[in-house]
Amino acid sequence: VARTMGKLQSKISFHTTKYRAEGSVGQTGPTGASRQHSPAHTDAVTSVAALKPDLCVSGGRDKSVAVSSWRSGAALRRFTGHEREVTKVTSALDSNRVFSASRDKTVMMWELHGTSGPSQHFPGHDLVVTGLAVSPDASQLCTGSRDNTVCKWDTETGECLGRAAISRNLVTHLCWVPGEPYVIQTSEDKTTRVWDSRELQVAHTFPAKQHIQTCCDVSQDGRYCLSSSSGSAGHGAEATLWDLRQTRGQVCEYKGHFQTTTSCVFLPRSPTLTPSIATSSSDSTVKVWDQGTAGRG
Numbered sequence: 001v002a003r004t005m006g007k008l009q010s011k012i013s014f015h016t017t018k019y020r021a022e023g024s025v026g027q028t029g030p031t032g033a034s035r036q037h038s039p040a041h042t043d044a045v046t047s048v049a050a051l052k053p054d055l056c057v058s059g060g061r062d063k064s065v066a067v068s069s070w071r072s073g074a075a076l077r078r079f080t081g082h083e084r085e086v087t088k089v090t091s092a093l094d095s096n097r098v099f100s101a102s103r104d105k106t107v108m109m110w111e112l113h114g115t116s117g118p119s120q121h122f123p124g125h126d127l128v129v130t131g132l133a134v135s136p137d138a139s140q141l142c143t144g145s146r147d148n149t150v151c152k153w154d155t156e157t158g159e160c161l162g163r164a165a166i167s168r169n170l171v172t173h174l175c176w177v178p179g180e181p182y183v184i185q186t187s188e189d190k191t192t193r194v195w196d197s198r199e200l201q202v203a204h205t206f207p208a209k210q211h212i213q214t215c216c217d218v219s220q221d222g223r224y225c226l227s228s229s230s231g232s233a234g235h236g237a238e239a240t241l242w243d244l245r246q247t248r249g250q251v252c253e254y255k256g257h258f259q260t261t262t263s264c265v266f267l268p269r270s271p272t273l274t275p276s277i278a279t280s281s282s283d284s285t286v287k288v289w290d291q292g293t294a295g296r297g
């Protein structure tokens with residue numbers, strides 16, 4: 001059976017000014033005392049992503065982006081500049097570039113060791129930006145919005161390299177396939193699409209599910225992708241494993257949440273562990289599943 005963990009919440013507070021980046025805010029007490037750190041955000045955290053093996057980046061309703069240490073819990077940098085809530089954050093793994101999307105209809109790029117302001121600005125969407133994916137070499141960016149469009153950008157120049165619109169394609173999430181020119185996208189139209197970023201065209205659309213698709217993720221070997229569904233009272237709320245390379249069809253479903261499954265992720269592979277995935281839900285639980293047996297093994 002899937003292993004279930006409770007919801008973790010924290011209360012936080014700090015003050016920011018426009019386009020500001022701060023250094024470490026750790027506070028050390030007397031010798032032997034526990035070390036305390038100022039929290040990363042003053043309001044709900046809306047998105048988190050890996051940055052480096054020991055760093056993560058987060059975005060919040062407080063309009064800020066924070067870079068924190070996994071090990072110490074310290075918020076090492078904070079960036080502000082968005083005019084509304086940050087909806088998504090991402091980075092190319094082991095890169096020094098951080099990207100954030102916002103309800104202010106823009107995306108910004110920040111340099112981990114750069115100046116206090118954003119190093120690049122990507123305006124162009126007509127509604128809230130809800131999808132954000134960066135190429136493995138961090139040279140290109142794909143964004144999606146509730147305005148039914150997906151855009152491709154040059155991260156160096158900020159130039160929009162392409163824009164594609166599909167009726168009723170209210171984007172919920174984007175992720176880049178490792179080592180490939182393909183981007184996975186989930187939508188409120190209940191579908192999961194595979195985009196070819198080279199021409200910004202849909203290469204494949206998986207069969208529509210019964211509910212809104214809320215999130216997606218891709219396995220590190222690029223063979224599979226996950227999508228998660230909205231739901232209520234035990235109906236829907238499943239995660240679905242899709243084959244990207246052979247059948248390009250559904251492999252299996254992970255059912256057990258009672259409310260919307262808000263996110264899904266492939267867990268890191270290990271020679272000693274069975275391939276696993278994790279899902280989180282509005283029912284206040286996180287479930288860890290056996291990837292191959294959907295938890296039934």
